[in-house]
Amino acid sequence: MLKSGSSKKLPRTVRGFAATLLCLTIFSCSPKKTPIEPDGKIRAVATIAQIGDLAEEIAGERAQVSILIHGSLDPHSYELVKGDDEKLSEADLIFYNGLGLEHGASLSEWLRSSEKGIAIGDRVIQSRPEKLLRKEGAVDPHLWMDVALWAEAVEPMAEAFAKADPEGASYYSARAAILKQKMEEADREVRRTIHRIPADKRYLVTSHDAFQYFTRSYLAEEGEEGWRERFEAPEGLAPDGQLGTSDIRRIVNYLMSHGISILFPESNVSRDSIRKIASVGKQMGLHVRICEEPLYGDAMDGENLHYLDMMRHNAETIARYLEMDE
């Protein structure tokens, strides 16, 4: 670095070069119009893969998207680990679900205090307030389990990218339109798959309450008032592994009253609850089976690296096993 006044001792050409360098330095340090990184891309961080996958589809070549909560980690209770703080601090955009999903203390505190955070779930509900579900008074954050509803997340994300990178506005909006179309097609496909099963057999038991939106949209008939009856789970809106005798009895009674015998574990939730229910059910003379393939609720992992693949997998697995359930 040149110290102030040192240019007096330098030859004219070097002084000229130093002045040019100083100008360039001042120019490059001045506030930028957009927060574009040295590699020419803006940086976005998404808390969960179901958001990150959409962000990647919209961002294309213009932005780099990374996901904070990897693989089978539980987004409900995720706490920041080494390196997360840096990742969040360096991001130009932070997409998170909100609606109480990311309630680990360190992460929720970070998101609350950051001006870069965009609560995608809140935005979706602002545009479709009538779609919000609750369970025992608590907001259900699992909006992504209804593909058509989750498609409402695309627009606010594309707008956020365009705001951060105005030159790319038309690029993002074109990619967003393609993505929305793909999601609308997938929504119809998931419903068609599930409706291979006759209505009187469309009942679902999974590990935790992640499938309410899925049930209303796909298991139920259109506009069915009693759709909630089609889904049960031993663990609540956030899986906590706490299972009482009354929870087990409730699920076993549910299986008996609907004449179903298949339990669907979720990829990122311990199978202990499901195993206990199967064991108690068997003691009561029920032929209870546990599906060999997990469903994907809160986490996308294994071969389900993309959101729409995850939803197709869930639909195919549920339909195939309910078809076999005599």
Ligand SMILES: [Zn+2]
């Ligand atoms: Zn969940």
